[in-house]
Amino acid sequence: MTASGTIRAGLPAVVRDQRPAAAGTLPRGSRPATRHLPTRLRPADLLRIADQGAADILDGRYDALLPSRWDRTTRSATRLERRDDLELWLVSWVDDGRSELHDHAGSLGALTVMSGSLREYHWTGDDLRVRVLGAGDQAAFPIGWVHDLMRDPQPAGTGPGPAPTLTVQAYSPPLTAQSYYEVTEHGTLRRTRTELKELPE
Incomplete structure (x- = not known):
């Protein structure tokens, strides 16, 4: 050689x-x-973790962390787990509880819908695409994913104060910041601000 x-x-x-x-x-x-x-961790790992978190809630593992009654007027979040590379949240979504168009900075995310339904507006690069996630549905959010989440509106005539939509959300690394955006009159995305975060959206 x-x-x-x-x-x-x-x-x-x-x-x-x-x-x-x-x-x-x-x-x-x-x-x-x-x-x-x-x-x-990868998006598939976070989907599995969010799904397991939902199962653990149903099995009573987190009962000590959960509220005795859900606030039906204000969106809230309860941290279930936090490690160096992962955090897990239970989020309660109510009417008029939009998250605004945002990203997750350097974190990947995934969620499982436990109850109710969630509406997502996702930026495709050209426009906003909408999808509705019902109980049992899951979604993953890679780095760079820009979206707005809200409780899917109830059909007319269901009465005031319906039960909140509940989601289990996993992030890796844990959320530390989010940027917020608006769609311009030219059909492009403009970043409006970046905030340090304590709670997920």
Whole structure:
């Protein structure tokens, strides 16, 4: 083996093979950019954690943390767990309790709807797309996801003060900041402010 062959043999495969990759493919031995996220957890992990959190609530594991009565006029959040790389919340959504169009800064997120239904307006890059998540539905939010969440309005005639929509929400790393946005008259997204956060939205 030549000297250059010896040197090349000691390099990682991604460095050894410098031939250009075909369009749309990754070089041999490389991984998608998700390995550079600020957490070891992935959206699929957070979906599983949120779902398990909902099951644990139903099993009574968090009874000591939950309110004896839900406030039907103000959105509220109860932290269920917090670790270095994860936090888990139970959020109560009420009418007129919009979260505003926002991101989660450097955190990934996921939620499970426990009861009621939630309406999400998600920025697609061109406009806002709406979807409704009902009890048992889940959604994940990668870094860069911009959305607004609100309790799905009740049908007319259901009476005042309906029970809140409840969601279990997991974030990794734990939320520390969120940026807020507005859609401009040109159909683009404009950041209006960034805030340090104690509670999820």
